[in-house]
Amino acid sequence: MSNRIQGTTGLIGLIGNPLKHSRSPHMHNSAFEKLGLDYVYLCFEVPEEGLAKAIEALKTFNAKGSNITFPHKQKVLNYLDEISEDAKIIGSVNTIKIDSESKKITGYNTDGRGFIASLDELDIPFRNQKVVLAGVGGAGRAIAIQLAYEGVGELCIKELNKSLATEIKETINKYIPNIKVKIVKDDEASLKEELKDSSLLINATPLGMKGREDKCIISSAETLNSNVFVYDIVYDPRETLLMKYAKQAGCKTINGINMMIWQGAIAFKIWFGVDMPQEYVRQELFEK
Structure with a gap:
């Protein structure tokens, strides 16, 4: 410059x-x-x-x-x-x-609006679809509420902090009552079950980002199925461990650059x- x-x-x-x-x-x-x-x-x-x-x-x-x-x-x-x-x-x-x-x-x-704009830009389906969101602290909070505003079919929240997850669910129920919100249990089997009929999995946790490259919200590609689009909002590194697992499972992926x-x-x-x-x-x- x-x-x-x-x-x-x-x-x-x-x-x-x-x-x-x-x-x-x-x-x-x-x-x-x-x-x-x-x-x-x-x-x-x-x-x-x-x-x-x-x-x-x-x-x-x-x-x-x-x-x-x-x-x-x-x-x-x-x-x-x-x-x-x-x-x-x-x-x-x-x-x-x-x-x-x-x-x-x-x-x-602008976090939630930016996320939705990136979905629309690439024609990634989420409206009237079941979506699983991991992490509702930080940007994940905005993403959850913006997804509800934009007409997601069902929102499944995976979050270790259950009081935070409950607060987000109650906020959506109060302001956008027609949206179904579910809190996913912590075990990976429950996550796998929810993903069977989901169109989109979003990682809004810090797992996988620079300094935590060996961390991931799932333990292997077996948790996923090829019908799920995997969106990891981490952008450094360009390909996270979650994205690698997703590609092994035959999923389409995107990182957080958009x-x-x-x-x-x-x-x-x-x-x-x-x-x-x-x-x-x-x-x-x-x-x-």
């Missing part, structure tokens, strides 16, 4: 901890350069107790907004002036926009009102 930062350059941030693995700066700064926008996107590793000060700092530095990631997606709700309706129901925010004049902050969640780019593109549109050049960004990040 050329050296284009100057005295007029505006700021977009990413607040979370840890962040050294994040591809978001590369994604957004590539888009800024392509479109000639005088902005820079920077990471700010902030511990949980430092969130309030970090939000105030963004205001002080006239930042246009920020992405919010682990572990702050829920706690940030305490520092917002307004919140979008879907983010309110999801109960977490991953994108904020700061009004340049009033400094009022509006919160959004979701990452789509959720970033939706945030980009919130901040600037223009579309992110997604194909250019994809080439910059993954195809060079």
Whole structure:
């Protein structure tokens, strides 16, 4: 990237901890350069107790907004002036926009919308279908609720934290009561049984990501059948252990690259009102 930062350059941030693995700066700064926008996107590793000060700092530095990631997606709700309706129901925010004049902050969640956009882009069936979702913490929470909004036939949740799974189920039952939600037992035999008539399996857990490459939500390809489309939202490594098992079982697979780019593109549109050049960004990040 050329050296284009100057005295007029505006700021977009990413607040979370840890962040050294994040591809978001590369994604957004590539888009800024392509479109000639005088902005820079920077990471700010902030511990949980430092969130309030970090939000105030963004205001002080006239930042246009920020992405919010682990572990702050829920706690940030305490520092917002307004919140979008879907983010309110999801109960977490991953994108904020700061009004340049009033400094009022509006919160959004682009995780679920980005995930759905990636499904629609590739014509992956899920509406009126049975879907199994592993993990409803973090992005999985938004994915679960967005799937319900978009008309999934039945949502089966596999989550070790049963109180969290129950909370998500109750939230969906309250706001989208026509959607059937089931909590899957922890044993793999129960998961295998649910997958027999499911069209889509989603991994929204950290299992399989860089540093946990040997971890997986299943123990072998035998848990799967070839009719299930396997979507692992992990994007580093490009092929997870789950995806390898899925290919052995004859399943179609996809990693989290499309979701990452789509959720970033939706945030980009919130901040600037223009579309992110997604194909250019994809080439910059993954195809060079």
